[in-house]
Amino acid sequence: MAYQQSTQSRYGHCDSYFVDSHDDGIYAIRAEARERARAIARMQQRALAEDLSRITSEEYQEDIMDHMEHMESQTMPDVNSIDIQTEIQWFMRPYLLDFLVEAHAAFQLLPETLFLAVNLLDRYCSRRVVYKRHYQLVGCAALLIAAKYGDRKDRVPTVRELKSMCCSLYDDEMFTQMEWHVLQTLNWMIGHPTVDAFLQLALSELAYDPEVEHMTLYIAEIALFHKEFVSTRPSVLARSALALARCILSRTQAKTSEWAGVYDPQTVMSLSNHLYQSSQVLSRKYSSMHLSNVSTTVDDFLQRQAQIARRAAAPPTPPATITIEEPKPTTDAYLGPQTPQKTHYGAVMQHGCLTPPITPENEQFGQGNVAKAQVLPPHMYPSTPTPDHPSNVQQPQYYHNTYLQPQHV
Template structure:
């Protein structure tokens, strides 16, 4: 009886000793507070780790830069070897790069993935004979390798997705075979300091400016489409594109004592010559708001430069009988413009722009003779499921072509 009175006084009147708790809300609040404290502690630990990493990076920054500059010299493609390819021509390059830019944007890959993919593509073409029917396949394999190497795992494209973007021109096994063959050809050396990597080093020297970063990436991606920048060092290209981007956006240039201030004026001039008539795919990509609409800013800058040129070229009192012609913009006088894609129209499938199928004839001068000399096969060709009798041509590549070294300022 005494025990029953004790339980009634403690828990109240009830028919059972198994009493449900009525203070679950208190425990939930306490659990939420503990979880919030853990989250704050994790953020503090992450901030402390980033600060320690930054201090360590500053200590080893010189060694890191030396290694990056050494690696860029070892992984630069040889444009002279690409010149003597028997089937693929330079006018085909914009088609393939338009496709890669579309695929890169569709999978939301990192900027450095695109630069690494193009580098792998050019390095492979420097060492192997590539048939035009396999050119797009090599590009897809390079994009797949680059995405696996440095991008987020959940954004790496699958073979099925790439096959769909290629309109099922290649089998699944061909993607796997080409991926392995590219890695074998490059001796499994995938790492390459891209333009984006050097750009982050240059941007770290000054205040954060997202529009300048987007403008620099836009200019650097325009350079991917042109032969003259294939063998340009990424460090030189990054600093020169950054200097041109700051000029377009009316930002202050870096000091000459800083690393980013040691740009190459000739490279800046060459880049400015190709701002006119860029790839339409690239222009649409950088017209979006999340990329600061930098392609629109470039168009406005060029229009302003053209107006200044017209004012400077117009005489004060022109004769009434003389017809004035439209003057060329200032930068158009300094060099050739962006080459057009002359031969074929674009083939759009599933929203992605793919290279057209080039004809199987002698239109592009397929021959086993170069300047009257017979070509000996120095390198094996790209893998193909076709029979050997269906492979008509191979080309000779030179082993010891010197890389085109950029001048240091």
């Protein structure tokens, strides 16, 4: 009884253990103010970190550039070693790269991930003998390693997803074993300054122009498909592609005193010559609005250049004279010389290269496949060296049809 009186005197009389409070609005306002203050503090910290990073990068800019140029010389593939591969040939490369470009776009990976994956693929092929049935597996392992190295964790593809994209041609353990074998072959040296890394350094000196950046990346990815650019350093390729992109978009070129203005004219000419041989997969990728629709811009530029070339090559118009035309014979008209017409291959590759790029097997090139074979259009990809074959064996003109047939390992 005494305890009850003491509690009542201390806390007062209360008929219920649940007390209705009318101050909930005040607590909500205070909580919202605290959350707003925290958000402002995070923004200030982020801005401060960016300023410190910019100041530090400017201070160590020369050291960073020297290290990147040293690393690119240490991590370049050897084209001569790839030439002596027994099974894989250069004509197989566009098919595999089309597959990697589609996979890279499907997983929404960073641009530098694609360049690093191709570098890992070429470096592995420079040191190991690769069978054509494992060529696609090596490409998937290189893409997986590159995504793990520098991309976001939530976008790294899983083995199950890669297996599905390869039509279940390889088991889960094969992806893991190939990934480990690639890392061991390269001595776990994955870091490589890509074209995108040098491009960001060149664009950091000027105002941000997304169209120039997307055009440069489009030209640099076109260069991945051709053998002559495999041994080109990324720093040279980035500056040359940037100069060509500015020319196509009618932008002013960088000064020769700047790092971005020192480009290789020969590389620029080689890149411009390969604009006509762009992959259909790349054209579809860069025809989207979020990539500034640069593939359509390149097509319009090439059409304008062709019209200018035709006008320059056209003969002068002769003066108008009155002439009497003699009747032309109709029976012997076929005896005159005729200009041969080139065949069109538009119906062969309407939707780009099919994927996955399964490599052909030797037993598929028998006499029974001659009727079903199709010739690869020469304007799609440049001719590549192939090993000499006896005269009684079919040449690789039948690879296009059989190369795309799915096979099981």
